[in-house]
Amino acid sequence: MTTLRVLCWDDPRCLAPMRAAATAFAAARPGVRVEVAGRPLAAFNDQPIEEAAAGHDVVVFDYPMAPRAAESGALLPVRPAGAGAVGAAHGSFDWDGRSWGIPVDAACQVAVSRADLLPATDVPRTWADVLAFARAHPGRVAVPLFHSDVLCALLSITAAVGAPIGPGGFVADDSAVEVLCELAALLDDQLLDRNPPAVLAELATSDRWLYSPLLFGYARWSAGPGAADGEPAPSPTGARLAWHDAPTGPDGVIGSLLGGAGLGVSAASTAPDLAAEFAAWYGGADVQRRIVGPSGGQPAAAAAWDDQDLDRAFGGFYSATRRSMLAAVRRPAHPRWPAFQYEAGLLLRDGLAGRARPAGLAAELRAMQRRHGIPTASTADDKVVPA
Secondary structure (H helix, E strand, C coil), X not given: CEEXXXXXXXXXXXXXXXXXXXXXXXXXXXXXXEEEEEECHHHHHHCXXXXXXXXXXXXXXXXXXXXXXXXXXXXXXXXXCCCCECHHHCCCCEECCEECCEEEECCEEEEEEECCCCCHHHCCCEHHHHHHHHXXXXXXXXXXXXXXXXXXXXXXXXXXXXXXXXXXXXXXXXXXXXXXXXXXXXXXXXXXXXXXXXXXXXXXXXXXCCEEEEXXXXXXXXXXCCHHHHCCCCCCCCCCEEEECCCECCCCCECCEECCEEEEEECCCCCHHHHHHHHHHXXXXXXXXXXXXXXXXXXXEHHHHCCHHHHHHCCCHHHHHHHHHHHCECCCCCCCHHHHHHHHHHHHHHHHHCCCCHHHHHHHHHHHHHHHCCCCCCCHHHCCCCC
């Protein structure tokens, strides 16, 4: 018996489709067993890839970890795949001429509202609208400001204001930091300790918040009856969340950062060929459409995002956020990015908690960027354009 050990993050979006796929993969291959384990979302965001890969054959990991995975030898290169991935997910795990992961989960930062409490015509569309809405509705707007999310929020705003950001680097723009600081000052301080699943859970199950302008989308929170094995259970409010594109900046640019995940083959694997076969199989368009999406996962395959039946089963999530997905920008590709991301998230979170001056906070962020050697984007490829 050959056992493949797969490490996910511990949300039904990752675990449920992986377990369903593990059963199908093993059923077609006598003598193969696939074990699925989970780690907290915070570990998915912050744990060094070397630690995550140890003791596993296949690892679900975030694309900014790819350069570090290559440099450290934590993962084995895989055959290039994911040509059918949606938007910027295609090629997101490539580094130094090789692929280090196969895109299997696609997400980006989008907006979400309670359709029963906020008419669609009242949902803010621009960042100017968002700030005006937050002032007019004290305590009714939510944005996850946990350290691993607050930098992502800033990078989405950076894209919206038209400042350079992409695989080549980014600019810690004063105007983007100012928008983030102004918004945070209008939010509940408890959001400094909330991540997207926590915000979505409360948004769906209480009437505390009306709207979030920016968080990573989770299709499963709009699952209809019978979809995704009942995950999540219908909320006590009976509410279904309505999804929207991320807010635009002054020039009409949708500001959204790519999230999602890929499958990597651990250098510690005792069955690397089988692990690579599983990763490629799981990332294939057929499995993404037939198993991953219906099980409550969030496929990376464009074919799944275009599947009308899947879209209907999940409350129109895919069609409502597709423009943001196609406009989403990637975080810089650099071996030091994971360390920078962690430290920068803490810097921003503490700065927002202490009501730091935006210009001073932006200057501190730029100094940290220089210390880590993260480039300032300056090429045309890293400039965002209207979607």
